[in-house]
Amino acid sequence: MRFRLPAILALAAVLHAWGLWAWGWGNSYYTAAVRSMSSGFVNFLFGAFDQAGVVTVDKPPFSLWPQVISTWIFGLHGWSVLLPQAIFGVAAVFLLHRTVRIWAGENAALLAALVLALTPITVVIDRDNNPDTLLVLFLVGAAYAITRAVQPDITSGSATKWLLLAAFFVGCGFNTKMLAAWIVVPALVAAYLAGSTAPWRRRITDTLAAGGVLLASSLWWVALVDLWPGEKPYIGGSTNGTALDLVIGYNGLARILGMGGGGPEGFPGGQEMPKALRNMMMGGDPGLGRMFNESMGGQISWLLPAALVILVGVAAARLRLPAHQRAGWVLWGGWLLVNGLVFSFAGGIFHSYYTTALAPPIAALIGAGVVAAQRVRFGIPVLAVITAAWALVVVYRTPEWNAWVGPVVAVLAVATFFVGKRATALVGVTALLLAPAVWSASAAFGPPPANASLPSAGPQSTVDLHELMRPEVGGGNWTNKGDLTEEQRKVLDHASARSGGARISLAVDGGAIMASNFVLNSSRVVVGFGGFMGADPAPTTSELAGWVRRGELRFVLGSPMPGRGGEAASRMAWVRANCTVVPHAEYGGTTSTLYDCR
Structure with missing residues (x-):
């Protein structure tokens, strides 16, 4: 019993780090910056792309700082740049377990950790050096702090401290990938307000104080950059060289509304973006179906239908839950719905690996939902059949690649209706996780992705980004x-x-x-x-x-x-x-x- 979590963490470590040295430099754009940032304090502080300090990368430097430090310790190698990413990925699995355990118990926590460890796009991006890995760790940290803040036996002072810590973690996420971190804020606030037992006046004042911490921890680097008195690199991606413009424009509204360089109209020459390139660069057309399309389906959507069914079931049941348990459903359900809707309708540049931010709420909902479904007649079989049906759709989009997974998952799902009660959970969980596990294993043990800047799991695209652009x-x-x-x-x-x-x-x-x-x-x-x-x-x-x-x-x-x-x-x-x-x-x-x- 006590070895189950270490086994899951070991599995995550293998999936994230196996053969990491064969992945080369990862995203060479960020790796080049890692080398340049090692050449001087200003370059390190601002995230300079080149050693001359002409221009920075188009993101804040938080995610690159650990990579620079790793190269100081181990030397500049591809694996030393990617190593912190693998560590952060395993840490997120551990922290998610701790968070869900407080909310829904040990069995739900173990399943949530396993789901996160086996999410294909998470495995892929945790083997790369894009900023999303550290962003996810900070957001899970914020979820942990909110979960601690709404525990029934906590004092008002301690609850306030945990809420402020959650805001600080989101601020750190902001300095990793800017406004992408703030998308989860409505879910965090709603969970605190729903789960706290403090008087409403205290809840409101605490939330306002957390807003102050969020702004301070988010914007200190922006202020430092824009008020810097000496020479500094131009802020890459901005229109006027300021970090504030980068926040509002390229990494803000442009990602949502498709304005300027953040959208398809930024394609060279003004011509219409080819469909193959649009699928790669934009994740397909915006809309409710985006998370399920050919670009995203095999990366994040395997358990998304089941997670949504669980949410609907909980809402329909109108369960009289203790406040802290109700807060957990609000937290993870709100995170999934808000992030999912923003991702689905974003009109700017959108890559499939962004969806790793959906992996923690999906994992938490599956963990708690499957445990709860054991108390409902045919609960687990229904979730297994829904998942198997969607897995068949995704698998047979590329029938030449591991098509055997679909029929096996379908057989396991049907079997959950006939096996004994004790075996139902085991067979059902296997049906839920087999397909994403195969996609994740392909990323960990197969050849490195053809496109290290836009990595994905499963069958690799034959689209040549260079030839298209x-x-x-x-x-x-x-x-x-x-x-x-x-x-x-x-x-x-x-x-x-x-x-x-x-x-x-x-x-x-x-x-x-x-x-x-x-x-x-x-x-x-x-x-x-x-x-x-x-x-x-x-x-x-x-x-x-x-x-x-x-x-x-x-x-x-x-x-x-x-x-x-x-x-x-x-x-x-x-x-x-x-x-x-x-x-x-x-x-x-x-x-x-x-x-x-x-």
């Missing part, structure tokens, strides 16, 4: 795995050998997405023009001209990208007017356009 790329075929192509290596070697004492050995047009490979593989300073996608005004044309005039930069690698205007177009226009194209014969290239600006 950049039919012509200076420097040869682009890879987002952190490896230089032969052509790119020739460009880098030529620039490094001939840039002399220049502070910046090479500047790469096309943004950080093009420059990350060079940053990771160069002993010299390399910068990318224009932030992640190359559209940011960093450096400005005048700054670029100043670099060249002062001998700080000699070589620029061009990367034709249609439809760009503003500073991006001006920079390359200046380069073409003031620099000369290096003949391919000088460095052995064939497809790149390298400029010498001496």
Whole structure:
């Protein structure tokens, strides 16, 4: 009995860390920043993408700081960058168990922990270095604090402290992925108000105090960045170089409403985004069915129908529950519904791995719901059949990939109606978890994802993101795995050998997405023009001209990208007017356009 939780944690550790060294650099955009942030305090504090401190990544640096510290300890390796992610993923499983145990008991907690450990998109993203892993850990921490705050035997003072701690954790989540952390706030507030036994006046004042802590813990980094008196990198993704603009725009309303660079209208050239790319970049079309579509279905939706049925059943039963137990249903149900609706209708950039934020509430609801269903005639069999029916739909979208899972799950689900009472729970849980377990195992023990920036579990997409977005790329075929192509290596070697004492050995047009490979593989300073996608005004044309005039930069690698205007177009226009194209014969290239600006 006492070894069940350690066994689940060990399973999570294996799924998150097995063969981690084979995953290369993970998301090379963030890994390049990890290397650059190690070069100085300001770069570390702001999350600079390049060692010259020209521009930051498009997120706050919280999730990158542990990765930087890991590389200080173990050296710069792919596995040392990804190791903190695996640790945070296992920690979230443990903390979820502790949270659900307080609310619904040990058996529900163990099942919730197992569900989270076997959620495919969570396994995948916890093996990558995107910020969502740490975000989920902070949000589960907030849920734990709220659960402690509404316990019936807690004093008013202790309840207030736990509520403030929950607000602090959400603030830490904000500094990991900005407004994505605040989506869960309505559920946390509703759970506290529903579960607290303090007088309403105390509940309201406590909630207002928590709002103050939330604002302070969320916005201190934003204020620090925007009030910084000295030189600092341009805030990548913003329109004016401020962190506040990044909060409101690119990482805020743009993600919800599709404004500017956060939506499909940001596709180069203004042309309509191809459907294959839309499915990859946007998670398909917004709407109630988004969480169940081809992009999301195999990643997060396996147990979503069952979780929703459990919520409906609890609401319909109108159970007279103690306040703290009622708060648990409000917390996890509210988290699932609010996050799910926001994700479903978001009109901006939306990737499938964002849905890992739905994994904790789904896991908690399944854990508590299955335990409760044992007391209802045919409760577990009904949940198993619903799950099996949906699993058949998802599995047979790609029948060439592990199609055997569907029939096996269906047989197990039907069997729950006929096995003995003691076996019903075991067979039913197996029916619930077999399909996501196969998808998770494929991520842990199979080959690394073809696209490390947009990882997914299950059958891998054959869509080539590079071919869809950049039919012509200076420097040869682009890879987002952190490896230089032969052509790119020739460009880098030529620039490094001939840039002399220049502070910046090479500047790469096309943004950080093009420059990350060079940053990771160069002993010299390399910068990318224009932030992640190359559209940011960093450096400005005048700054670029100043670099060249002062001998700080000699070589620029061009990367034709249609439809760009503003500073991006001006920079390359200046380069073409003031620099000369290096003949391919000088460095052995064939497809790149390298400029010498001496």
